[in-house]
Amino acid sequence: MKMNKRHIHKCAYGIIGNGKASKHLQTYLNLLKIPFALWHRKLKTAPEKILKHSNTIFILITDSQIENFIKANPFLKKKNLIHFSGALDTKLAFSLHPFMPLSVRKLSLSEYQRIPFIINEKKAFIKNLLPKFKNPFIEAPADKKNFYHALCVMGANFPVILWNKSFNDLNSKFGIPKEYIFRYFKASLDNFIENPNNALTGPLQRKDKSTIKANLNSLKNDPFRNVYAAFKKIYASGHCSFAAQITGERK
Numbered sequence: 001m002k003m004n005k006r007h008i009h010k011c012a013y014g015i016i017g018n019g020k021a022s023k024h025l026q027t028y029l030n031l032l033k034i035p036f037a038l039w040h041r042k043l044k045t046a047p048e049k050i051l052k053h054s055n056t057i058f059i060l061i062t063d064s065q066i067e068n069f070i071k072a073n074p075f076l077k078k079k080n081l082i083h084f085s086g087a088l089d090t091k092l093a094f095s096l097h098p099f100m101p102l103s104v105r106k107l108s109l110s111e112y113q114r115i116p117f118i119i120n121e122k123k124a125f126i127k128n129l130l131p132k133f134k135n136p137f138i139e140a141p142a143d144k145k146n147f148y149h150a151l152c153v154m155g156a157n158f159p160v161i162l163w164n165k166s167f168n169d170l171n172s173k174f175g176i177p178k179e180y181i182f183r184y185f186k187a188s189l190d191n192f193i194e195n196p197n198n199a200l201t202g203p204l205q206r207k208d209k210s211t212i213k214a215n216l217n218s219l220k221n222d223p224f225r226n227v228y229a230a231f232k233k234i235y236a237s238g239h240c241s242f243a244a245q246i247t248g249e250r251k
Contacts, residue, residue: 011037014054014079016047016069021084022060024102024112031109032132048075056080056129063088080129086118086149089142094129095120097149099138101156118148165224204235 013029015022018040029036037054039047051057052075059066063085070076070092081093088095099116116136119126123137140148163185170176192199203211212232219225 011035011054012056013037014039014051014057015060016040016051016057017060018042019060020102020104021098022058024098024106025058025060025084027106028109028112031112034132047073051075051079054079056082058082058084059093060084066090067092082129086152087146089120089145094126095142095145096126099152120145162227204232 013034013036015025015036015038018038022038022040026036026038037050039045039050043050057076057079059069059081060083061069063083066083066085066088067090070081082096083090083093084097085095086097095118097118099118113134114136116138117126117133118138118140120140120142123139126137127133167178167181167185170181171178188199188201191201203215216225216228216232219228
């Protein structure tokens with residue numbers, strides 16, 4: 001329930017930005033029936049005029065612009081500021097990183113409430129700022145944010161690049177229907193969820209050198225040859241071992 005100009009003074013929360021993350025937060029707040037004020041660059045009104053009565057403000061703009069935006073708007077210094085960046089470490093705003101790849105699809109209230117947030121502050125402090133957020137909160141050290149975010153990127157973004165490559169070629173060059181390809185990918189993910197230690201299959205897991213060599217030769221003029229070779233190297237180094245260090249692993 002984004003407030004109109006007459007009701008801006010009643011909004012405890014404000015949002016800066018109108019991109020993907022902002023639109024998800026707007027949907028979540030609406031589902032929680034929490035009023036909020038919204039400012040973004042396409043509005044002609046100054047941000048202070050819209051947000052001056054909001055005590056807690058989410059700054060959901062590009063990471064590299066967050067600190068400069070705060071410094072350029074002195075009225076924000078008296079606010080509780082929150083950003084969603086998984087990599088940015090700043091003393092000017094609190095970090096609240098949604099541990100979930102957010103696409104353009106809007107979620108239900110229960111789906112939003114199941115999203116964990118990675119925070120650098122104490123849970124009690126964040127819960128006091130956001131009392132209606134019933135999400136799980138996980139504390140993580142701020143000095144390891146870039147490492148944490150790199151793991152998120154590798155785990156959630158890199159597979160999409162590989163899936164797109166494989167999907168496009170399997171479908172266009174071999175005529176395999178998309179539903180079969182999706183089922184193939186899903187089986188791999190299901191195997192990982194069921195047993196991460198034993199989910200890997202194929203020539204790397206079997207140490208089948210002749211098949212690996214043949215695979216690499218077939219990718220001779222393909223830029224993904226380097227990707228395959230990199231996975232071969234990293235797996236051979238032993239750094240892909242899960243080694244029973246998985247928190248919450250099923251018995």
